[in-house]
Amino acid sequence: MDTVNELIRKAVSRRRFLAGAGTAAAVAFLDGCDNSSKTTTGNGGSTNPPPSDIPDNDVLNFALNLEYLEAEFYLYATTGQGLSASDAGSGAGTTKVPAGIAPVPWASSGLAQYANEIAQDEVNHVRFLQKAISGNKGTPVPRPDIDLTFFAPLAVAAGITSTPAFNPFTSPQAFLIGAFVFEDVGVTAYHGAAPLLTNTTILGAAAGILGVEAYHAAAIRSLLVSTAAAANDQTYVNIANKVSALRGMLGGGNETTLSSKTIVAADTTNAIAFSRTTDQVLHIVYGAGGGAGLSKGGFFPGGLNGTIKATAS
Amino acid sequence: MANQETRRLDDIISNRRAMMALGGAALAGLALSGVSHAQATITDTDVLNFALNLEYLEAQFYSLAAFGVTIDKQPTPIPIAVNGGTAGTVTVKPGFTKVPFSNSLIADYAAETAIEEGRHVTFLQGALGKSAVSMPNIDLYNSFNTLANVAGIGPAFDPFDKDADFLIGAYIFEDVGVTAYHGAAGSLTSKDNLGAAAGILAVEAYHAGLIRTTINQIDAGSGALASLTQKISATRSKLANPSGTPVDDVGLTSAGVSLNGSATSAMATTFVDADANSVAFSRTPNQILQIVTGGSANHQGVFFPNGLNGTIK
Numbered sequence: 001m002d003t004v005n006e007l008i009r010k011a012v013s014r015r016r017f018l019a020g021a022g023t024a025a026a027v028a029f030l031d032g033c034d035n036s037s038k039t040t041t042g043n044g045g046s047t048n049p050p051p052s053d054i055p056d057n058d059v060l061n062f063a064l065n066l067e068y069l070e071a072e073f074y075l076y077a078t079t080g081q082g083l084s085a086s087d088a089g090s091g092a093g094t095t096k097v098p099a100g101i102a103p104v105p106w107a108s109s110g111l112a113q114y115a116n117e118i119a120q121d122e123v124n125h126v127r128f129l130q131k132a133i134s135g136n137k138g139t140p141v142p143r144p145d146i147d148l149t150f151f152a153p154l155a156v157a158a159g160i161t162s163t164p165a166f167n168p169f170t171s172p173q174a175f176l177i178g179a180f181v182f183e184d185v186g187v188t189a190y191h192g193a194a195p196l197l198t199n200t201t202i203l204g205a206a207a208g209i210l211g212v213e214a215y216h217a218a219a220i221r222s223l224l225v226s227t228a229a230a231a232n233d234q235t236y237v238n239i240a241n242k243v244s245a246l247r248g249m250l251g252g253g254n255e256t257t258l259s260s261k262t263i264v265a266a267d268t269t270n271a272i273a274f275s276r277t278t279d280q281v282l283h284i285v286y287g288a289g290g291g292a293g294l295s296k297g298g299f300f301p302g303g304l305n306g307t308i309k310a311t312a313s
Numbered sequence: 314m315a316n317q318e319t320r321r322l323d324d325i326i327s328n329r330r331a332m333m334a335l336g337g338a339a340l341a342g343l344a345l346s347g348v349s350h351a352q353a354t355i356t357d358t359d360v361l362n363f364a365l366n367l368e369y370l371e372a373q374f375y376s377l378a379a380f381g382v383t384i385d386k387q388p389t390p391i392p393i394a395v396n397g398g399t400a401g402t403v404t405v406k407p408g409f410t411k412v413p414f415s416n417s418l419i420a421d422y423a424a425e426t427a428i429e430e431g432r433h434v435t436f437l438q439g440a441l442g443k444s445a446v447s448m449p450n451i452d453l454y455n456s457f458n459t460l461a462n463v464a465g466i467g468p469a470f471d472p473f474d475k476d477a478d479f480l481i482g483a484y485i486f487e488d489v490g491v492t493a494y495h496g497a498a499g500s501l502t503s504k505d506n507l508g509a510a511a512g513i514l515a516v517e518a519y520h521a522g523l524i525r526t527t528i529n530q531i532d533a534g535s536g537a538l539a540s541l542t543q544k545i546s547a548t549r550s551k552l553a554n555p556s557g558t559p560v561d562d563v564g565l566t567s568a569g570v571s572l573n574g575s576a577t578s579a580m581a582t583t584f585v586d587a588d589a590n591s592v593a594f595s596r597t598p599n600q601i602l603q604i605v606t607g608g609s610a611n612h613q614g615v616f617f618p619n620g621l622n623g624t625i626k
Binding site: 124223 | 417418421422424425428429430432433435436491495498499504507508509511512513514515516517518519520521522523525526527529530533567570571572573574578579580581582583584585586587588589590591592593594595
């Protein structure tokens with residue numbers, strides 16, 4: 001049960017990075033006795049909401065960036081096009097896609113229907129988060145620049161190919177690998193971000209989105225396994241596990257090697273799903289390790305939009 | 314000054330509590346179910362013991378299905394009588410044997426799920442320590458027959474008969490687990506408990522996604538199993554919401570989606586059990602009790618013929 005404390009430590013660490021608050025404040029926060037200026041300047045009888053470490057809307061906008069990425073991937077896979085202009089938001093960035101992008105040539109309508117379901121869910125999450133942020137008196141960030149050609153160098157980094165040629169839109173199996181890149185990450189990201197939220201309604205929604213991301217992850221993982229079994233060919237399961245290893249290297253471990261006996265990604269002692277800090281998630285989607293100060297790259301060539309953008313660790 | 318200090322302390326406490334209060338929508342629901350958070354009558358122990366009862370049920374079902382024995386008879390036994398309590402019994406059909414799986418993948422899935430639900434039991438017992446309740450009486454025989462009648466599936470149903478029946482039996486439980494953790498988490502005050510609950514919620518959603526995907530895969534072209542899931546989902550929704558609204562359960566079917574357009578343009582498999590925003594459903598403990606006891610007024614019946622152990626019963 002060290003994960004939650006670790007989360008808070010990371011959150012404090014990031015707050016220091018974002019707001020330049022002192023170490024004393026961070027320590028005080030961990031002790032449950034926040035001495036930061038936010039509280040000491042409070043006006044006594046105020047009925048304002050209690051001070052928040054990271055504003056809920058910052059966390060929601062962080063999640064919104066990830067949903068933009070997922071929605072773009074699944075929409076291009078299913079329709080050959082990305083989010084509508086209205087869904088992408090005013091001032092949206094551009095999405096770079098492989099040359100000759102077209103819907104995945106599905107071998108059967110069955111797999112296409114899974115992709116359609118996930119695509120619609122991710123579009124719904126984009127719309128839901130935009131509304132939640134607006135409803136919470138915030139401004140939803142527009143879609144940042146997204147690079148869906150990053151799968152190719154990612155595949156090289158993972159040791160899947162020797163040249164940057166991997167394209168997840170070219171076959172159903174490649175699509176499953178592309179989806180695999182994202183789905184377990186979504187679970188760990190929402191698990192890590194949810195405790196940072198203070199508004200109980202928003203928290204409830206985040207928990208519900210966490211659940212949906214886990215449904216998706218289970219479908220992708222089990223489809224990889226059952227497809228491999230049917231073809232008596234573990235090639236794509238092995239590729240998925242190379243992706244998993246790379247994610248683990250960038251994102252602080254938190255991975256379960258995929259097999260028919262390990263569909264669920266969770267710790268092996270308590271069967272509790274993994275959790276990642278925003279820093280760990282940023283390292284994965286930016287496709288680079290290292291420590292603090294990473295603010296763009298990989299799937300987000302211009303970085304995320306919003307305040308949670310640069311790694312603090 | 315003292316007042317200011319007190320108010321500040323209240324702010325801090327409420328902030329920290331709120332930060333950990335995953336599943337905010339559940340708070341309202343808890344009030345409706347008569348175990349109001351505002352009355353401070355519900356403790357983390359109450360909630361975790363409620364969850365432990367449900368995990369006993371799931372763990373026994375999967376352990377019997379995969380291994381043919383109850384969890385206390387596994388090679389590494391999981392205790393069912395704790396803290397000096399007396400364990401209930403598990404009722405199974407005469408001449409019970411484990412599921413004679415013909416598909417090795419489904420056998421693997423059953424074993425993995427059995428192991429993970431067992432870990433949830435062990436984890437919750439450990440988290441509860443001296444407060445953990447023993448296993449109540451559990452019925453895995455008459456219960457399924459009763460539910461089959463209520464759902465209009467037929468006069469009897471044996472989830473241990475073959476692969477497909479096992480999957481349908483698992484279907485009955487898994488989405489319920491997701492909604493139960495989603496609904497219960499909001500009343501947890503300990504950050505450790507809350508982080509754990511969110512992580513278990515995700516694992517239950519992985520299980521649910523796996524079961525729903527697998528049912529859909531083996532049902533391809535038939536629709537017979539999908540029809541059963543629709544009946545089960547409708548029954549769960551009706552038990553949780555006796556008035557008929559809202560409908561908080563979606564069975565497996567093909568539904569039209571509009572993706573990035575404005576009109577229905579594709580068909581999607583509803584392998585995710587979620588609302589119109591693609592947020593997983595949440596249920597109050599009372600709604601969960603209604604489901605697992607078949608709508609019994611005193612919450613004794615179906616899977617828990619003598620009710621649950623603990624205070625939420």
